[in-house]
Amino acid sequence: MNLNQALELINKNIRTLKEYYLKPENIPVKLNQNENPLDWPQNIKNDVAEFVRKRPWNRYPNFVPDELKKALAGFSSLSPDNIIAGNGSNEMLLDLLISLTEPKEPVIVCQPTFTLYQILIEGLGRKALIEYANDDLTYNVEHIIDACSKNPESLLIVCSPNNPTGSVLTENQIREILDKHKGFFLLDQAYVEFGGYSAIPLLQEYPNLIITRTLSKAFRGAGLRLGYMLGTAEIIREINKIKLPYNINFFSEYVAIVALSHKKELEETITLIQPQRQKLYEFLKTLPLDNVYPSSANFICFRTELKDSLFQYLKENGILIRDVSSYPMLENCLRISVGSEEENELLMQKLTQFFKNRK
Numbered sequence: 001m002n003l004n005q006a007l008e009l010i011n012k013n014i015r016t017l018k019e020y021y022l023k024p025e026n027i028p029v030k031l032n033q034n035e036n037p038l039d040w041p042q043n044i045k046n047d048v049a050e051f052v053r054k055r056p057w058n059r060y061p062n063f064v065p066d067e068l069k070k071a072l073a074g075f076s077s078l079s080p081d082n083i084i085a086g087n088g089s090n091e092m093l094l095d096l097l098i099s100l101t102e103p104k105e106p107v108i109v110c111q112p113t114f115t116l117y118q119i120l121i122e123g124l125g126r127k128a129l130i131e132y133a134n135d136d137l138t139y140n141v142e143h144i145i146d147a148c149s150k151n152p153e154s155l156l157i158v159c160s161p162n163n164p165t166g167s168v169l170t171e172n173q174i175r176e177i178l179d180k181h182k183g184f185f186l187l188d189q190a191y192v193e194f195g196g197y198s199a200i201p202l203l204q205e206y207p208n209l210i211i212t213r214t215l216s217k218a219f220r221g222a223g224l225r226l227g228y229m230l231g232t233a234e235i236i237r238e239i240n241k242i243k244l245p246y247n248i249n250f251f252s253e254y255v256a257i258v259a260l261s262h263k264k265e266l267e268e269t270i271t272l273i274q275p276q277r278q279k280l281y282e283f284l285k286t287l288p289l290d291n292v293y294p295s296s297a298n299f300i301c302f303r304t305e306l307k308d309s310l311f312q313y314l315k316e317n318g319i320l321i322r323d324v325s326s327y328p329m330l331e332n333c334l335r336i337s338v339g340s341e342e343e344n345e346l347l348m349q350k351l352t353q354f355f356k357n358r359k
Helices: 003-008 042-054 066-076 089-100 115-123 141-150 171-180 200-204 233-239 250-260 263-285 307-316 341-357
Strands: 083-086 106-111 127-132 155-159 185-188 209-214 227-230 291-293 299-303 333-337
Touching (some): 042 250, 066 083, 066 250, 083 089, 089 115, 089 155, 089 185, 089 209, 089 227, 106 115, 106 141, 115 127, 127 141, 141 155, 141 171, 171 185, 263 291, 263 299, 263 341, 307 333
Parallel strands (some): 106 155, 155 185, 185 209
Antiparallel strands (some): 083 227, 209 227, 291 299, 299 333
């Protein structure tokens, strides 16, 4: 067998996918991955390090992370039976697509949105049905409901606050969709701590609602890869059957419990990000950009025909942002994560210089 023959044996759904890849860049100011600019205090890291030194590495983690589920339940005001935790909310998305859809079944996705949804849908041999946002990148709820009515029992995926636009669904809009939709509604709320409506109270009314969350953003835990899903206990019990065993390592499990016990630090993060986001948004509105989109997340998306030169200029000046112009409807768009106050000041300074030099 030659290489080409071996490649032909790979699932054709995988072979036709476009690779999801982010080139590693050694840039001083990273504002390209929606990361939290705050690290954890050293005293907490020291406590974790002591645990890791004592904990046997030759033993598996807990088969069921009961203490972590209790901590997540306390934070979410739910029962541990309503929760599955995993290796980032991305793993939760994969488990949900396997559990809630069949091959060639339609899955409704609202573009532009997180790229991974469509990659997983197509990689699993499902059919992505695209509903596009309004011209101002807000959700077109009427079109979403229409797609749901034409595809009953289909899975609907919506990200709110949405990555990379920052747009949100209100409580009334979510209820309107759930009142009409006869299939499952997967609501990705990875960024909800920064703004927008938290749909957790709706879980008591709608058994077809499932919410995914993460500790990567507001909890400063991107390096942990710890996410979780919330849903009706009976539904969660069924989805749990496909979850990989021992999917959370003992380090991430322990750190997540510690993180969830520090609600005060979480609130400090929100107190930092929200006013900095508003300040950055108002500043961007003063620049000669084509559009700056309101955001309820920890990033801001804007449009400019100078996208390439601006991206390169910032990179040459030690600031890395995200080019999202390849997304549907986002031609000439860039996305900036809200950094620390110092990082944002430097960013605004360099943006001012860029447009001043073009006069």
